[in-house]
Amino acid sequence: MKLKLLFFLCISLFTFSKVFAQQDSLALRTQSIAKVDSIQGNFKEYNPLAPAKAAFFSAIFPGLGQIYNGSYWKLPIVYGALGTSVYFYIENDKQYNRYRDAYKRRLAGYNDDEFQDRLDNDALINAQKHFRRNKEISILVTAAFYILNIVDANVDAHLQQFNVSNDLSMKPNFKYDQFTGRTNYGLSFNLNF
Template identity: 45%
Template sequence: MFLNKNILIITLAIYSASLFGQKDSTDITVKDLTIKGDINIAQGVYDPLSPSKAAFYSAIFPGMGQVYNKKYWKAPIVWAALAVPTYYYQINNSDYKRYRTAYKLRKNGLQDEFTSDAGISSVSIQTLETAQKQLRENRDMSLLSGVIIYILQIVEASVNAHLLQFNTDDNISFKPALIMNPIRYEAPSVGLVIKYNF
């Protein structure tokens, strides 16, 4: 027992001597240092408010977030994508109102636009009901698709603003290379070498 304690104490003493014997190489003091000229500190590309600004601009006016991100070619695509459901919403809504008015007039025994002066109707009342139902569904789908496109263009502007902040310098590259093993020429083995430069 006494021998084990002595061995432990001697071992700790040897290791502690080597631990405290090292000198810190980062402890450097600089005295009387003068710098001639200007020091340029490069600012980073990262702007944490850029994605929220792009999303806010897109929410106010569709396509404005894409213009804020300097992706000018995307703005006409956003406007066209929002114009199509708006156009179909207006057409379906006006036709729905026409058929709805004709249905109400027909139910009250009055003449509607589908009834001639002789009292002959070109559209039955069941057709008016079916047309109203179909036009209402088309109108609602146009509205839903317009809202989805509106939300997607906000998300696209925000994500694009995030992705624009990544460093895509040519010095940061991934260059795989396949090298054949010259020693085992008869039974070739293929390896992968990855080189990266900063």
């Protein structure tokens, strides 16, 4: 529990410091950058702090950065991934405690545990090792999904600020060479003003 709390505080402080570091470095910027919404023709102001805000929100509460970005469809994925890994941690912890308690009772001299007729002491030790390993893997997977949630919110906020108007296009280009009879392959990059 202390390790999870320490990990959460480190990630939160790191993200919090990044927000203020970016804010100070961008304070000197006087011109605003805008992009054109190609569908409506309206100008949307470029927000350089949006990725940091999205990452900070996701660090505070998983899924909040996706809500900030407007990617509501990602919420079931975030909560499904985190919920599944937490579920497996809880199940492996319960099983680990069952086998550990039975082993402790045998060491204390009791012969009334639930595994008395089926498992010997070595099998109880091996089961404890197995479930402890699975429990530790579940913690790592939960931490990985938590970090992925933060990274996804940050990257999604970055990608929302790219110009994706119809004036930019890249298409494959196939050109038939009449002299050699071969087909040449390439990419055509078009920029319309």
